[in-house]
Amino acid sequence: MDLEMVRRQRMNEIEVAQISCGSEYTGIQHEIESAAEQVGAKIIFPDIDLEEVEAAEAKFGLKVTSPDLKLMLARAISVVEGHTTADAVFIGTCFRCAEGALVRNEIRRYVHDKSGLPVISYSYTERTTADTLLTRMEALTTIAKRRSLLAREKQSGLTAGIDSGSTTTKAVIMQDNEILGFGWVGSTDVLESAEEAYSIALSESGIERDAVQAIGVTGYGRFMLGKSFNADLVQEEITVNSKGAVYLADRHKGAATVIDVGGMDNKAISVQDGIPGIFTMGGICAGASGRFLEMTAKRLGVDITELGKLALAGKASNISMNSYCIVFGIQSLVNSLSKGARHEDVAAAACYSVAEQVFEQQLQEVEVREPVIMVGGTALIEGLPQAMRELLQAEVIVPPYAQLIGAVGSALLSSGFIEE
């Protein structure tokens, strides 16, 4: 590589300030740096004097006992006050450290509110890998450096979007801000499922493959699809789903919170003017995923598409749920059925359990601002947005085509590449 290329690469490099406790002692610092490197970012550590560490608690207003948490406070202050220049901030502490979790949350809020920099926080174990962090780091760098891409509010030209999800694969064809057709199939082989969904979408739209001017891909299989479909845009789900959600809900301006309960992980994203601010992506447990609702539907002998309506006719509080775990949670439901519980109540309890877990374990990490836009296939299970509405006591919107959120977001954003 010649020096000019190195220089150009460096100029485009995004600097992510790491504010953390314990990462160098969990053996995963290399994983954090590797994830950053893969998305063209570089991890930097704010330089701090000892005096600044000692003064940090009083300045921040939070007393902590662990010295490395004091160092975190000092580093956060350095970023906010501009002594450290960075494009984005990664905040991390050890999983299961209560003091660390408090500091992580407060620093995340502080940096986001005072600096406007994109922020992501994560609690790690020694098993955290670069792959786990990659999507989050990709979203962070996109928000930091591609604001012009994120400013797009209308789809133009003829574009396609494919979302390779863990459970289902979605494809959509859009033209001049309209959805012409879509395909929605179960995910098996990444490429075959994408090809099937795309073919259905093309056929439904009456569009020839060659006529598509740009294509965007997202989801777990995005990198494979990017190569196979020669995609113009290969983008993680946080950015794409945020754009797709505000586009479909027609809430481009102002605040919103996007919740996507997926088949394998959940996303909660606090959005301002269509741009993701604070977001979390977990990973909580299968009991808080679409999979739990699928298993409940199967046990009740109904199709997943009928579970939501069933839930709306039931009352969750009639069922005793002893566990959030997918195995023991189902066991609670089975026990209730054996005691003669109504299927409607069991369906409602399953929806409430998933919503409650997202509420208790994930929404604490983002600032929930109305409207709440629920997306993804699970948003169509009516009992779930209803349960979320009850828990949050907030306006919850399920936009049309909510299940296609990633594909629509990809088609929307990829139309920017036609003009380029």
Place this chain on the structure above:
Amino acid sequence: MANIFIYPSNSLILYDLVERFGHKPLAVMQEIKKRVTTAGIDSPPLNITPEDPKIGLKYAAVEVPAGVRGRMSLLDPLLEDSEAAILVEDAPIGFGCMGCQRTSELVGFLIRAKRIPILELSYPTSDDAAENFVYQISEFLNGLGDGKEAKNE
């Protein structure tokens, strides 16, 4: 010469005092040095390798933060080899620290549970207290003899 565990375990002042009185200080820098200089370990100077926290499982199970296990993997050989200990409480960060209060609490407990000679001191906050601090350390270290007495005490 006795093996003296010091806490904070990266305190250069304690390290120096122990050495001056003819004993062997056990400090975390020695463990980090092994990782930095050992051929084949590809992550220096990041303190530990991804495998190290598994050693920490000896002291802290998975419900404990991973950073505690990682730190304990560094401290394990020091705890094992210790024949006496000097623990300084409430020291400012500049005097030395392990970064994590939970690790400090665990290490304090483990070293006391070994039933070896221990000198526990508060960090001095005046000149007189500092003189007394050094005096107490010198008395403690001189009283240990060549280390064999320390083991049997």
